[in-house]
Amino acid sequence: MAESIGVLTREDVLDSLKNLRQAQEVDYSAFYSSHLGGVVTDPALMVIPFDDHMVHRGHGIFDTAAIIEGKIYDLENHLDRFIRSAEASKLELPSREEMREIVIRTSALSGRREGSIRYWASSGTGNLGLIPAGDAKPAFFVMIFGGLDYPERYYAEGMRVMTTTYPIKPPLYAVTKSTNYLPNTLMQMEAKEHGLDNGIFVDEAGNVGEGSNMNCAFVTAGGVLRHPRFENILSGCTVKRLLELASRLVDQGVIKDVVVDDIPVAEAKASAEMMLIGSSIYVAPVTQWDDQVIGDGKPGPVTKAMRELLEEDMRSGEGMLIDVPY
Ligand SMILES: Cc1ncc(COP(=O)(O)O)c(C=O)c1O
Known part of the structure; x- marks a missing residue:
């Protein structure tokens, strides 16, 4: 040969x-x-x-x-x-x-x-x-x-995720979008090997980090939208924008408040809703994390409202769009 x-x-x-x-x-x-x-x-x-x-x-x-x-x-x-x-x-x-x-x-x-x-x-x-x-x-x-293609099932039924066994990146590397995506790749492969859709990084203190190429947010039973602090994870442009836009959902009474802070895993798993957010997935509901069913096991109303906010912003957000001169 x-x-x-x-x-x-x-x-x-x-x-x-x-x-x-x-x-x-x-x-x-x-x-x-x-x-x-x-x-x-x-x-x-x-x-x-x-x-x-x-x-x-x-x-x-x-x-x-x-x-x-x-x-x-x-x-x-x-x-x-x-x-x-x-x-x-x-x-x-x-x-x-x-x-x-x-x-x-x-x-x-x-x-x-x-x-x-x-x-x-x-x-x-x-x-x-x-x-x-x-x-x-x-x-x-x-x-x-053409962009990454995610199955329609993710949005219609919700994603199923696992706590990855791979360690989260130290903060300097997590906040830098370098081409060293080995932990992110291994985490996604591990989830697929378990018949699941993605993994979640958890930090050494037991707080929620992020997904392989997406951030994750939660809605408490009391209607508070929660997101981890950005010091130890990538500053997702999509979620950052959505956290700004979410004040509209507060005004409409869809949620009560928006809080960015450490989220212990046990609290996160007890949420009414969980969602993954990023510029390729947009906003996708998560209905199961490890053995825990999230909320009632169905995609929830706040996740849907967040997706609609993003879709509207992507089509008509003021100052957010550049016309391509084809
Ligand atoms: C590790 C990681 N976290 C979060 C995100 C979400 O960021 P964005 O909303 O800018 O796509 C990405 C994707 O870029 C990512 O790779």
């Missing part, structure tokens, strides 16, 4: 990259790479050099925003978090204006009116060491794709 491995020509490589994509169902519409200096729309060409430090050392950060009805939702808050992640990771970025323009331009070239925008910064290419090569040029990438 090994004897059949030979040195490939450039054409062979392109053929192999094409064949790989033909054998896979990919939903990637456009990819900007500062290494390439432009945008490619052929998924076979959406590649990154092996010695980029994001690939072999995980020295990279990322963020994800959404395209809804041809508009980009909440890009500024996602850029704020990206810039904070870059500072914590000692990564150089293009200017905020340049990143915004590249994201909008790549979205326009993708032609996609519904989907996701994921963008990354890396310390660049040039060696296989730990710290960036002396002449490394920091890189920036943007991918426009």
Whole structure:
């Protein structure tokens, strides 16, 4: 077998990259790479050099925003978090204006009116060491794709989750959206192995953390919306926005109050409602956590109201949308 491995020509490589994509169902519409200096729309060409430090050392950060009805939702808050992640990771970025323009331009070239925008910064290419090569040029990438697909069952019946056996990230790494998602990946795989939908990180003091790529919120029997403090978990742009918008639910009498504080697991499990929140899942009810049925075991009214608040904001939130110039 090994004897059949030979040195490939450039054409062979392109053929192999094409064949790989033909054998896979990919939903990637456009990819900007500062290494390439432009945008490619052929998924076979959406590649990154092996010695980029994001690939072999995980020295990279990322963020994800959404395209809804041809508009980009909440890009500024996602850029704020990206810039904070870059500072914590000692990564150089293009200017905020340049990143915004590249994201909008790549979205326009993708032609996609519904989907996701994921963008990354890396310390660049040039060696296989730990710290960036002396002449490394920091890189920036943007991918426009179809978004993650979650089963309708999650929303209609509710998700079932487990306390993960994997330790929560220490706060510095938890608040930084770096490409080191090994704990998050393992936690999701563990849940699937147990026939469940996702895992929940719990901190050393026994307080609720977050899901694999989503935050979690609760509604007490007395109608208080609760969310963990953000010091030890990722500052989810979706939940942060929803915590602002939830004051409308207080005014409407749907909930009594909104509280952000430590939430011991036992209290969380005794909630009337639990929900997972993020820019890919939006708002999904959780009806079972470990052996505990949450509330009456059915998706609850506050979760539904939160989802509606988000959907409305995604379509018409003032100052939240950027028109894509297709
Ligand atoms: C670990 C983690 N927590 C929470 C979230 C939710 O954040 P957002 O609402 O910005 O998608 C994400 C997703 O980005 C995540 O990866």
